[in-house]
Structures are given as structure tokens and as C-alpha cells.
Amino acid sequence: MATNPMHQFEVYRIGPEIKLGEIDISFTNASLFMLISSIAILFVFNLGTKKNSTLPSKLQLLAELSYTFVSKMISDTAGSKAKPYFAFIFSLFMFVLFCNMFGMIPYAFTVTSHIIVTFILATFIFIGVTIIGFIKHGFGYLKLFVPSGVPVLLLPLIVVIEVISYLSRPISLSVRLFANMMAGHTMMKVFGGFVISLGIVGGWLPLSFSVALTGLEILVAFLQAYVFAILTCIYLNDALNLHH
Amino acid sequence: MIKKKIFQLIFLSFLFLEEAFASESGGMPQLNPEFWISQIFWLVLTFGTLYLVLSKLILPKISANLEKRKSQILENIETAEKSREESEEKIKEYNKIVQDSKIEAKNYFNQTREKMLKDINQKKENLDKEINEEIKKAEIEIEDLKNKAPEKINKIAIEISTDVIRQLTSIEVNNSSISAIVNDLSKDKDKYYGI
Numbered sequence: 001m002a003t004n005p006m007h008q009f010e011v012y013r014i015g016p017e018i019k020l021g022e023i024d025i026s027f028t029n030a031s032l033f034m035l036i037s038s039i040a041i042l043f044v045f046n047l048g049t050k051k052n053s054t055l056p057s058k059l060q061l062l063a064e065l066s067y068t069f070v071s072k073m074i075s076d077t078a079g080s081k082a083k084p085y086f087a088f089i090f091s092l093f094m095f096v097l098f099c100n101m102f103g104m105i106p107y108a109f110t111v112t113s114h115i116i117v118t119f120i121l122a123t124f125i126f127i128g129v130t131i132i133g134f135i136k137h138g139f140g141y142l143k144l145f146v147p148s149g150v151p152v153l154l155l156p157l158i159v160v161i162e163v164i165s166y167l168s169r170p171i172s173l174s175v176r177l178f179a180n181m182m183a184g185h186t187m188m189k190v191f192g193g194f195v196i197s198l199g200i201v202g203g204w205l206p207l208s209f210s211v212a213l214t215g216l217e218i219l220v221a222f223l224q225a226y227v228f229a230i231l232t233c234i235y236l237n238d239a240l241n242l243h244h
Numbered sequence: 245m246i247k248k249k250i251f252q253l254i255f256l257s258f259l260f261l262e263e264a265f266a267s268e269s270g271g272m273p274q275l276n277p278e279f280w281i282s283q284i285f286w287l288v289l290t291f292g293t294l295y296l297v298l299s300k301l302i303l304p305k306i307s308a309n310l311e312k313r314k315s316q317i318l319e320n321i322e323t324a325e326k327s328r329e330e331s332e333e334k335i336k337e338y339n340k341i342v343q344d345s346k347i348e349a350k351n352y353f354n355q356t357r358e359k360m361l362k363d364i365n366q367k368k369e370n371l372d373k374e375i376n377e378e379i380k381k382a383e384i385e386i387e388d389l390k391n392k393a394p395e396k397i398n399k400i401a402i403e404i405s406t407d408v409i410r411q412l413t414s415i416e417v418n419n420s421s422i423s424a425i426v427n428d429l430s431k432d433k434d435k436y437y438g439i
Binding site: 006007009010011013020023024025026027028030031034035037038041042045046048049052054060063064067068086087088090091094095111113114115116117120121178182 | 271272273274275276278279280281282283284285286287288290291293294295297298299302303305306307308309310312313316
């Protein structure tokens with residue numbers, strides 16, 4: 001067993017090397033867990049919508065509750081204009097949630113603990129939101145950087161700060177999720193290592209910590225998926241209803 | 245059971261793969277760009293597929309079902325409201341019928357009472373009349389008897405006088421003379437009868 005707590009984030013090839021021209025797109029453990037998460041989501045929701053009775057079964061209730069949960073989240077933060085993007089935000093929330101949750105299973109790989117994955121998701125959202133903003137408001141979208149009610153003297157400074165904060169959105173969004181997942185899993189691994197090294201005499205304390213951390217990490221897994229989705233909604237809200 | 249087997253299989257395979265691919269390299273494996281392109285490729289592939297299937301197949305089903313249920317609930321509420329109104333109307337009708345029948349019963353009772361009172365009064369009057377008539381008849385009879393009484397008394401007096409005289413004197417006295425005397429006396433009858 002590897003005792004290095006970072007070892008769990010190692011990506012390795014499963015099966016043969018696949019090359020697309022010069023680019024390596026081999027199937028890895030990360031790919032496997034992306035696939036498992038997607039298939040699990042589709043499996044659950046397919047079963048949940050199979051019968052579609054008026055009196056829902058447990059799985060159907062789960063599907064409907066998730067639907068109303070995300071739908072309410074979107075309408076609360078981004079208004080009714082965000083309805084066309086519901087499917088995207090729903091898939092995003094479910095994908096991140098399932099990846100986080102599958103990461104909680106021992107020996108499983110956490111897809112969202114890799115900066116490249118969260119960064120690609122965040123960048124896609126950032127670019128998409130910016131495009132939506134320019135389509136909806138034209139160059140008026142730039143007014144986002146000029147808050148109303150600011151003294152003229154302060155305006156150059158504020159605009160610079162606003163632009164920087166806008167441009168750092170993909171970074172903050174991706175790093176938040178990645179760092180949370182990585183830190184949590186590293187900590188659990190460290191405490192697990194303590195349990196082994198302290199043995200049967202002293203191992204109980206870190207073990208109890210480990211148990212508590214598992215609960216906390218499950219909460220964090222849900223919370224980070226929620227935060228990721230709700231921040232997407234907030235960015236979308238900026239693009240759809242220019243408030244500044 | 246099958247699910248459990250599959251999960252076990254997956255985890256066991258990781259154990260072996262980990263052994264096979266374990267390579268101790270310091271720092272964060274996340275910053276190793278070796279598999280970045282692969283991760284991006286598979287992320288786009290899986291997430292894209294997930295998005296397409298969810299948005300085209302599954303989410304419309306859920307929303308349609310939610311809508312259906314909503315409309316069904318509204319319909320049921322409407323039906324319930326209708327039935328409630330109907331029942332209220334029926335209760336009103338029923339109350340009206342009860343009220344009407346109460347009034348009718350009262351009227352009927354009053355009518356019957358009046359009729360009975362009238363009947364009783366008439367019967368009483370009739371009875372009174374009959375009784376009066378009877379009394380009058382009786383009075384007339386009594387009067388008649390009273391009027392006839394002196395004549396009879398006179399006759400009896402005459403007979404008795406004749407008898408007495410014959411017994412005492414053994415003389416046949418003329419009836420007519422006695423009757424004349426009796427009649428003469430009875431003219432002052434008030435004195436004797438005390439009437």
C-alpha cells in the first residue's frame with residue numbers, strides 16, 4: 001500500500017495506449033470514473049422516469065426532487081430567463097455531485113480532484129456566460145464592469161478590480177472545487193495512515209477522526225457540487241439580467 | 245448480489261492496477277500534464293453525452309410528468325369544489341323542503357283545530373237548541389196539565405161529594421146541582437190551591 005497521501009490522485013492508463021494523431025487520449029482511471037458517474041446518473045434517472053406514474057416510486061421521487069431542487073435553484077438565482085440553460089446546469093450539478101460522491105468510495109478515483117477537469121468545466125462556463133452576455137446585451141455587457149453609484153474619481157480603480165475579478169472567475173470556480181476535494185481526500189488518507197502507524201493501541205483516535213471526516217467529506221462533496229452549480233447560476237444571472 | 249460482485253470486481257482491479265502502475269513521483273499528480281489531454285477528451289465525451297441524453301430524453305419526461313400531475317391536481321381540486329357547491333345547493337334545497345313541510349304541517353294543524361272547534365260549537369248549539377225545545381215542550385205539557393187539573397179536581401170533587409152525600413143521607417142528589425156548587429167554589433181556587 002502506498003503511504004504517500006498524494007498517491008491516490010495518480011492517473012494511470014487502463015488498457016492500451018490510444019493515440020489520436022500525436023495526442024494521447026488513452027483510457028485512464030479518471031476516464032473510467034467519469035464514465036461510471038455519467039452511467040450512474042443516466043441509470044438512476046432512466047429508472048426514475050421509466051414508469052412516470054402519478055404516484056411516484058422511490059426512484060421517481062428522487063428524480064423529481066432533484067429536478068425541482070435544481071429548477072428552484074436556477075429560478076431563485078437567475079430568474080425565469082435562465083430556463084433554456086436548465087438542462088446544462090442540471091447535468092453539471094449531477095455530474096459534479098456524482099463524481100464527488102463516487103470519490104468517497106474507498107480506492108475510488110475522484111475526478112473532480114484534478115484541476116484540469118474543474119478548470120475545463122469552469123472555463124467552458126466562463127466562455128459560455130460571456131458569449132451569452134454579449135449576445136443579449138451587445139457591448140452594453142461591458143457595463144458589468146462599471147457599477148452604478150460609484151464616484152467618478154474611484155471609477156478607473158473599480159473598473160480594473162471588476163475586470164480582474166471577472167477574469168478570475170474560472171480560476172476561483174475551478175480551484176474551489178479542486179482544492180476542496182483534494183484537501184479532503186488527502187486529509188482522510190493522512191488520518192488513515194495514522195491509524196495504521198499507531199496500531200491497535202493508539203489508532204483509535206485517528207480512526208474516530210477518520211469516521212468524522214468521512215461524514216464531513218460527504219457533506220463537502222454535496223456542498224461543493226451545489227456551490228459549483230449555484231455560482232454558475234449567478235454568473236448566468238449577470239449575463240442575462242445586467243444588474244449593475 | 246450482482247451489483248456487489250461488480251463493485252468488488254472494480255475495486256479489486258484497482259488494487260492490482262495500482263500495484264502495476266505505482267510510480268512514486270513527488271509533488272501533486274494533478275500538475276503532471278501527461279494525461280491532461282486525455283482527461284479533457286474524456287470529460288468532453290462523457291459530460292457531453294450526459295448532457296445530450298439528459299436534455300433530450302430524460303428531463304422532458306420528468307417535466308412532462310410534473311406538469312401532468314400539477315394539472316391533474318388542479319382538475320381534482322376543481323371537481324371537489326364543484327361537488328362541494330352542488331352539495332351545498334342540495335342542503336339548501338333540503339332545508340327549504342323541511343321548512344316548507346313544517347309550515348304545511350302547522351297550517352294543517354291550525355285548520356284541523358279550527359274545524360274541530362267549529363264542529364264542537366255547532367254540536368253544542370244544536371244540543372242547546374234541542375234541550376231548549378225539550379224544556380219548552382215539557383213546560384207546555386206542565387202548563388197543560390196545570391190548566392186541566394182544576395177541571396179534574398172539580399169532577400173528582402163532584403163524584404166524592406155525591407158519594408159522601410149518598411152515604412150519609414142515602415139521598416140521590418142531582419149531579420148538576422153539586423157540580424154547580426163545586427164550580428162555584430173552584431172559581432175562588434187561588435184561595436184553596438195556594439197557586
